[in-house]
Amino acid sequence: MEKSKPYVILSAATSIDGKIATVTGDSKLSSKLDGIRLHKLRSKVDAILVGKNTVLLDDPMLTVRHTKGKNPIRIVLDSKGSISKNSKIIQTSKKIPTIVVVSNKITKSNLERLKKFPVEIIIAGKNSVDIKLLLKKLSYKKIKSVLVEGGGTTNWEFIKNGLFDELIITLSPFLIGGKDAVSLVEGDGFKKITNSPILRLKSTMRLKNHLVLNYVKV
Numbered sequence: 121m122e123k124s125k126p127y128v129i130l131s132a133a134t135s136i137d138g139k140i141a142t143v144t145g146d147s148k149l150s151s152k153l154d155g156i157r158l159h160k161l162r163s164k165v166d167a168i169l170v171g172k173n174t175v176l177l178d179d180p181m182l183t184v185r186h187t188k189g190k191n192p193i194r195i196v197l198d199s200k201g202s203i204s205k206n207s208k209i210i211q212t213s214k215k216i217p218t219i220v221v222v223s224n225k226i227t228k229s230n231l232e233r234l235k236k237f238p239v240e241i242i243i244a245g246k247n248s249v250d251i252k253l254l255l256k257k258l259s260y261k262k263i264k265s266v267l268v269e270g271g272g273t274t275n276w277e278f279i280k281n282g283l284f285d286e287l288i289i290t291l292s293p294f295l296i297g298g299k300d301a302v303s304l305v306e307g308d309g310f311k312k313i314t315n316s317p318i319l320r321l322k323s324t325m326r327l328k329n330h331l332v333l334n335y336v337k338v
């Protein structure tokens with residue numbers, strides 16, 4: 121029987137004070153060694169998923185480059201379908217399978233614009249992307265594992281409904297501060313600690329001054 125959702129790993133590099141980017145959007149927190157570890161992980165999953173702001177601010181490739189291995193399918197949450205044609209993801213989507221996930225809120229003109237790009241479009245949700253429904257749709261497509269690479273708003277959407285299985289954080293030796301700098305988890309947050317998912321520390325790995333923490337959801 122098909123599982124109702126793929127195995128979901130949340131992954132990010134944070135500063136010691138829990139930020140994933142500065143207030144100006146600088147997010148280069150990982151080290152070269154950590155990059156190699158991350159790319160090995162990327163090569164083992166079926167898909168990598170990010171939110172629209174991460175595409176806008178980082179213009180990422182989301183490919184496997186620092187090790188040998190296959191590129192996963194790239195998935196972008198983009199309710200209104202506003203991803204730029206000039207983004208690296210769209211520019212390389214002929215060669216690397218890419219899915220843009222929109223909601224029913226998308227305008228006809230934005231949908232028509234998206235259809236011209238070599239991407240698959242999935243519609244899931246009324247106003248913003250319904251993560252539970254999306255995971256179900258990805259399961260139907262035989263996507264068995266998804267690496268969620270942020271940002272903070274996207275992380276919250278997975279965390280608030282317990283829709284993840286594992287969390288891998290690279291604690292980087294920086295202190296960023298700033299109330300408007302992006303945190304690992306954005307959104308409304310939980311009102312009580314008891315509402316938080318409970319995590320078990322599965323392993324730790326020191327990479328010079330970076331510390332990779334691997335938690336599983338209990």
Ligand SMILES: NC(=O)C1=CN([C@@H]2O[C@H](COP(=O)(O)OP(=O)(O)OC[C@H]3O[C@@H](n4cnc5c(N)ncnc54)[C@H](O)[C@@H]3O)[C@@H](O)[C@H]2O)C=CC1
Nearest residue numbers: 132133140141147171172173174249270271272273274277
């Ligand atoms: N250090 C790290 O490991 C990483 C850092 N970043 C940083 O995070 C920042 C971006 O984070 P955020 O602003 O929080 O945005 P985000 O990257 O999580 O994107 C959020 C946007 O995605 C779209 N979206 C549609 N449906 C959604 C849904 N159901 N859930 C969530 N998003 C949905 C919406 O337009 C929403 O505003 C950037 O500065 C980036 O550099 C991003 C990834 C990893």
Ligand SMILES: Nc1nc(O)c(N)c(N[C@@H]2O[C@H](COP(=O)(O)O)[C@@H](O)[C@H]2O)n1
Nearest residue numbers: 133147148149150178180181182183269
């Ligand atoms: N693990 C990790 N460490 C960092 O320091 C990061 N900034 C990120 N960010 C994620 O990786 C994306 C960049 O991917 P490419 O190198 O362009 O393939 C970035 O957009 C975030 O999703 N992750």
